[in-house]
Amino acid sequence: MDDGRPAMEQAVTAAKEPAAGARAAGGRWVPGVRVVAGYRRRWLPKDLVAGLVLSSLLVPQGMAYAELAGLPPITGLYTTVFGLIGYALFGSSRILVVGPDSSLGPMIAAVLITVVGTGADVATTMGLASMLALMVGVIMAVAGVARLGFVADLLSKPTQIGYMNGLAVTIFVSQLPKLCGFSVDGDGLLNEAAGFLRGLASGDAVPAACAVGLVTLAIIVVLQRWLPKVPAVLIAVVAAIAATWVADLGSRGVVLVGPLPAGFPPLSLPHASWSQLVPLLAGAVGITVVSLADTISTASSFAARTGQEIRPDQEMIGVGAANVAASFFQGFPVSTSGSRTAVAEQSGARTQVTGIVGAAVILAMLLLTPGLLRDLPQPALGAVVIAASMSLADVRGTVRLWRRRRLEFLVSITAFLGVALLGVLPGIGVAVGMSVLNVFRRVWWPYQTELRRAPGVPGYHDVRSYPVADRLPGLMLFRFDAPLIFANARVFRDQIRGLARAEPRPRWIVLAAEPVTDVDTTAADMLTVLLAELDADGIVLVWAELKDPVRRKIDRYGLTEAIGPAHFFATLDEAVSAYRAQTGAEWVSSPGPADVPPRPEAAERPTAKGRFPRGG
Incomplete structure (x- = not known):
């Protein structure tokens, strides 16, 4: 191709380009060549x-x-x-x-x-x-x-x-x-x-x-x-x-x-x-x-x-x-x-x-x-x-x-x-x-905590760091700092069961799921059984801030229907707002039996999958 230069100059340039490319390739795999050249x-x-x-x-x-x-x-x-x-x-x-x-x-x-x-x-x-x-x-x-x-x-x-x-x-x-x-x-x-x-x-x-x-x-x-x-x-x-x-x-x-x-x-x-x-x-x-x-x-x-x-x-x-x-x-x-x-x-x-x-x-x-x-x-x-x-x-x-x-x-x-x-x-x-083993231990027994709203601090925070914090009666915000896999599936299940048995009983358990970077098949099977148990007790397991790749895995496992499509929220704020809109709960500074909102009638109470029974 004629680029306006004399033919001899073009020929010389064309001859140099392959050599330059060879030197560059050689310099990549044998850096000593590049050192000598420069x-x-x-x-x-x-x-x-x-x-x-x-x-x-x-x-x-x-x-x-x-x-x-x-x-x-x-x-x-x-x-x-x-x-x-x-x-x-x-x-x-x-x-x-x-x-x-x-x-x-x-x-x-x-x-x-x-x-x-x-x-x-x-x-x-x-x-x-x-x-x-x-x-x-x-x-x-x-x-x-x-x-x-x-x-x-x-x-x-x-x-x-x-x-x-x-x-x-x-x-x-x-x-x-x-x-x-x-x-x-x-x-x-x-x-x-x-x-x-x-x-x-x-x-x-x-x-x-x-x-x-x-x-x-x-x-x-x-x-x-x-x-x-x-x-x-x-x-x-x-x-x-x-x-x-x-x-x-x-x-x-x-x-x-x-x-x-x-x-x-x-x-x-x-x-x-x-x-x-x-x-x-x-x-x-x-x-x-x-x-x-x-x-x-x-x-x-x-x-x-x-x-x-x-x-x-x-x-x-x-x-x-x-x-x-x-x-x-x-x-x-x-x-x-x-x-x-x-x-x-x-x-x-x-x-x-x-x-x-x-x-x-x-x-x-x-x-x-x-x-x-x-x-x-x-x-x-x-x-x-x-x-x-x-x-x-x-x-x-x-x-x-x-x-x-x-x-x-x-x-x-x-x-x-x-x-x-x-x-x-x-x-x-x-x-x-x-x-x-140290890495495996952190996944096996990850850090877990309850989150609450600390006065004057935006967001929701670890109760260990903010022991004086506000809570919504009947709502439990829970964070599990690890991928949910075979090694910790039992730990997660036992923790959720413990939260479900707490007095006063929670209506919703909201999982702050941003740290959950994976859910494997063992954990999926565990969740299937756990969701059925919670549904029988009238407790909803809600997922907030779940990453898209993990959400797609949950879809493939068929868990979306068991959890309830309405129980996935982009942020914790959205999940909290949805709970307040459904129950009318207000923030309180300390928990107590009188703080639990009255249970709705059976005809009005949603199932754990988020669907209201049809009225007669």
Whole structure:
């Protein structure tokens, strides 16, 4: 088509349009393409500096969290490198940092112990960890493509607080023996705590190890508290290595990291036997739920601070890609990290180039200076993990729950005890179960109340909030704050029966039905029987403010005729006006037997279906 431009210009534009469309499509599914296409040269210095600062945190934490997962420290570096690269390509956040995570470490260790026990060789354990990462990555990516981010809602805030508190205590106790230079064979929080105390009592602690571990922990905690912009972990690790050189800690019984394998991370295919796949899959699902909740909450909070919009489903794809990439290079499951993302943000990071720079620095270290960390004391790594566990605990949040809502506090404590006493994997099951049961409880036993007219306040209000209120004799305004379904049908029926038996007897029971967002078939059957009972007693069940979708369901169930078409009102005011017009009742400030309007004669009394009997 000729649009007035020269033919050559039209041809060039036509050739560019498909390429632009392809880039747009690629940028949607691979946001890293869009970042590269729109990258500004002025961003590069800040991304380089932020990447260098970030790498100082990535190396010691990656090694420490690998050991927390029961794996060699070098796998933490492999995981960090390819997790960063995978997320940089597929993640939607500009600055979010992924990698080994303290909250996933105990879960990974629990899965591996469940599958192969504690005596498996390192190669087998690493292969299973890589398979676990592949499973988590695939589940996460599929969930992102299918837009299943709502699964993260299975962990409510109280259960998240309880789960993280339990995890913090579990991690803290598990690292105490390493901090003191010995190990225990206990499995679970109580056994590990008992083993640690027995080790101390029997003199297994190494004084030099205790000293370097406690000093390292003190440096991290003090600097993070008073100088949050200073790389506390890096300073503590450098100080621990310096202590090794000065005090010859290796000859004093302190275990050192030792030389790391040199060279580029080896490409290896994840593998597991058929009998191992089922427990691995169960563990992968639990890890995915925790990682999903952490990813969406962390990404959303940092996006809000930077004014950026993120796509939760794309975030899941990005973290899934990070896990898949790590799985092919002897890696283990990764998640987002709030602390490392905060470091990147404070250092001026503008894009995911920051993560690529951090990955490049780690690769350069592995290729050029693999012996750089050989003199790092193991107690120092234990201190890094303990410091991370302390940041997981949310004591203030727990206290806030106690003050604001005791029931949710109990939910949080139950999740905490589930993790602390049953273990990490059963604990996540308890946490999810508590969240689901808490939701079900609210539907099963919803809030119910009587409404009355409060003097000087428009509308009709909860008598618990306005105990001094006016009522119409013979009229009961009732609100049921839940969908009417199988779980609460009996509760609703019993409540209406109780209202119908109240003295003085009501003529109308008006249901303020706006909170009733559904009526299922079980509830419909219950209503059929209930309406017949009320009709026999001459009591009318009136519906006000019922939503149209729910009204259509009632029509399909055939309940409209049983209720009476005249007994559906758009508002409570209309229902009250209709009652007053029929009975002549007037508002009174307090109920009493004399306030009940006289019963109309049988020939004039309407049935519960709203139809007056024909006169003779």
